[in-house]
Amino acid sequence: MMSKAQKLRAKRKAQLGRPRKADAERFACGKIKPQWSKRESEKEAMAVAIAARKRMHGLATSSAFAGYTLGRLFLDGRITEAQRQAGDDYAAAMTRYYQLTGIPLPSVRAQDIGRVQGHPGETSEERHRRAGKASETMMRLEGVLLRCAEGRQVKTTVFNVCVMDYEGLRMMPEAQLLWLKRGLNALVFDKGLRDHGEMEYSVNQR
Template sequence: MLTKAQKLRARRKAQLGRPRKVDAERFACGKIKPKWSQQDSEKEATAVALAARKRMHGLDTRSALAGYTLGRLFLDGRISEQQRDAGDDYAAAMVRYYHLTGIPFPSVRAQQIGHVRGHAGEPSEDRALKVKKAADRMMRLEGLLLGCEEGRQVKATVFNVCVMDYEGLRMMPEAQLEWLKRGLNVLLFEKALREHGKAAI
């Protein structure tokens, strides 16, 4: 028979820490597996991102267009869908140019610092041709933007919205918005000519 002190010790020992989970599924190391699934964690992350988007940008939408400044301008109704498409095409051309030439992308928001590097010393003929085509297209697009009325402002505004993705430009004044629209319209015309030329071939 146990003494009173032994009973008290046994009761205290039983009360130490949390009670053991008997039927819990465990990893090989003994750690208990969490009950949430991958799908639940994705839903939670999406909910947090959507709440932050609504709080920061005032947009209650799941659309990918709300994730960048040009898309938000379109969702605000300040530019047309065709203009947004032309801006996306311009941004893709600039990204291709920076990627192929090895020039670091100018926006820290849109790059991984540790992955910026140039290409090997002797590029292949195929890569050199791709670099030349990307550089020619970039220079042609910049020439079109500079050829607009008030070309320097137009080029800077289009570049800062489409490539640099400056959030502050979402609330740009009407005069600057006109520069953006002028540049996007020129890019839209060039895109239509290029696609029409490809379709004709």
């Protein structure tokens, strides 16, 4: 049997705040989950991102290409699809080189921002092999760019757009855009030669 005082305290406690929602879905901490669906929250987040892109870059699109300088140049129609793909491949190769060798990425604006700090060198044989291969790829790509006419300017421009992701280069003058296109075309040609050579090799091995 509860005493009169206990009954009074229980009554007062029950009257505090709003009544508890019986069927509400909750997080582990007890907080009620929002009522909107995951799809609605994704749409809301996308709308915010598109509004920010339109305000900052003048691009009202959900395309992933709007998220970096080379992609924005492609959306602006200043480079072709093949040139954009070559630039993306070059950026991926350079990022792989930095990751595997432990060298920190040269800028916080570089595309793989999660690995800006680098890491200690790995001593395993497999890691060493992969790092060596990534270094060879990096040097080969730099050689491809340096062999272009005005190679130093071409290499610097391609690196600053594709790896450093400098936003200001979106409005680069035509002379500098020519260096970028020249370097990207050289990378496209190099990839075509390698793919063709690998295809011939595989056919001859059959």
